[in-house]
Amino acid sequence: MCNALVGCLLMPHPAVGFVAFVWMAVLTTLWARIPTIVFMRVLFAEVTFLLVSVIGITMSIQLSPPSDALFAWSAVGMWVSVSAESFELALMTFARALGCATALNFLILTTPLVDIIELIRRIRIPDVLIEIMVLLYRSIFVLLDSLIRIATAQNARLGYHNMWSGFRSSAMLGSQLFLVAYRRSQRMRVALESRGLDGPICVVASRYTKDNRVWVLNIALTVSLCAAWFLL
Amino acid sequence: MRNRIVILLVGVLTLVLLESRPAYAMHVMEGFLPPLWALVWFAVAIPFWAFGLRKITRLVHEQPEMRMMLGLAGAFAFVLSALKIPSVTGSSSHPTGTGLGAILFGPAVMSVLGTLVLLFQALLMAHGGLTTLGANAVSMAIVGPLIAWSVWRLFHTRLPMWLVVFFATSLANLSTYVVTSLQLALAFPDAVGGFVASFAKFGTIFAVTQIPLAISEGILTVLIMNALQQNAQAELHTLGVVRGEN
Incomplete structure (x- = not known):
């Protein structure tokens, strides 16, 4: 999960975000067996919020007609335009946030806070x-x-x-x-x-076991993210 | 026909905007900021955290029972942010609670406690995020409480209490929104107008919901403080919020 988070942040390409999203979606629903409905509901709230925020990035408002824009509308003397550059930035941000958010969702839905x-x-x-x-x-x-x-x-x-x-x-x-x-x-x-407390509160930690499959998954995840970054 | 579709789209978008905004309050979402800016805001927050942590360590050292108090205070802030308050626009929304917290516990403690609350919000409710924790902490756990506390400190002996509380908390809420707009504008400057245009843009997006919200939070906190004065004189006195009579 950390790989996906760091990977999405450091490799600025939309594809990396989408690959991470697919990985995390599969891991949460199939591997961790979180009900798909729960996963979708959390995701839906985040995606609507994200879409609204991203729209703010794409659009620029100005008084004169824009010179290089993909789309432009005029209303009450002002021009609302979407340039190719800002569209790319918005797509990038959308993919990155989507990848990161699903990675965080995976953590939230699978790990009790005590373990964190x-x-x-x-x-x-x-x-x-x-x-x-x-x-x-x-x-x-x-x-x-x-x-x-x-x-x-x-x-x-x-x-x-x-x-x-x-x-x-x-x-x-x-x-x-x-x-x-x-x-x-x-x-x-x-x-x-x-009960005689006069110092820090100590709690016995639970035991954790090592699982090699986690490492395999981690490496596969990292490799696929890097591949998406280099190939596209 | 085309016009109709446009009108319909705008209507749907406004609805979605108004509906989804308040629920998420002012949190910057996980992964929304580029890595550089995420780091910058962590760097800005660190001195405040260090200061707050030193203060807390001293407090706990002097009075061991402060541990329980701080834990409960954090939980109070968390639960308060989950509380639905009626907004003056008619819908309902959530208070940030930072203003009240700063008045009750002081800004140094709030900077650490607020950050913990933000961490819990990210981990329990998917509001905000881990990488954007720094940015969220600066806007909600540091700047907001500092402003609320300064207003409270400067005027609470000179003006009627309800007025001071109202201004302290609404200004804290508003400053949170200004700082978040600033953070987003710095990270995503406008393609045409640069930073200033971008700041204006994000500012207007948030203003729709945030200004009525600031007023609501002001009113609510005044009412809470009034009720506290009636019911919890002794407790407020121990915290050092009110001095005198008791």
Whole structure:
């Protein structure tokens, strides 16, 4: 996955991005057996967003008629044009982002966060940060649970039936959530202190096994990306 | 006939734009920036991270219980960004929460905490990305909180609180959008008008959704701060947000 990410970034050619996209799509759906619907749904949201952003890159607006453009429209005294150069740049960006995004999706859909945190620990990030990350990850779900329950209760009482009451309800929700977070942290402190905590929080890491197939796949991926870059 | 198709296309595009923008807020997507610019923004962010990290290490060293507090604060920021807020345009959207975070915890802590939140957003919800983490951190975890905190610090003793909070958070939200436009414009200068034209272009694209959003976030944060003042006086006092009476 890292290969694809780095490969897409460093080799500026649309083909590299598309090759990486195909690789990652196949790996996610066939090898990791992520349901195709889940994969497509995540992808769809990203692609719409990407298309909108890329359109911004292709078009340029000016007051005089453009000299060398693929397309040009005029409206209310201004010219909107698409030049060959900017079109190429946009295609490039689209392919790169598509390749990178599917690579990231592969990581997201296959790897639990605990394993990612373990990986980060191995590259020697300060301990304080790791601890905060572990606590943060755990707390997200605790708070999310509170958030959903409060929001459901508010909804059941028509708390969001118009804009203004929506604002009021969101504000109540936000401030209550702050209190929940604060009190949780106090209780966790008490709980940990009463168990004698006075230093960093240590957690036993799970064991990992080596798998040679991963290396084979990695090499194949890198070679195909390089091939796409050299041949096209 | 051709005109009709054009009108239809424009309509569909606007809809897609308005619908997809707020959900993704101001995150620069994974792989969107060229490698050079991705690196540049990491380089810009590193001094702030180092400073914030030193501050956090000192805090944790002095008060070990700050660990839990920071973890929960990060989770609070994350969950807040998942909260749907009503927007003044009628649709609903998500707050960035950076302004509130900066007022409650200070910009140094927010620079690190905000980055962690961004990392989690990238890994859990595919918002933003790993290679664009630097750029996103500069716009959302560094510049936004700094502005909110400066406004708050300068005026919170002189003007009514709701006004200061409103301006601090809406300006933080707006600055996030200006910085992101700047980042995109630097990475993709316009073929015709260069950097300035490109900045104007990205600025206008974002302005459609972002200005009402900044106002909404301002209003919402004022309401949250009011509610906090009523319900959480003691807690705010411990954090050093309000001084005096208590």
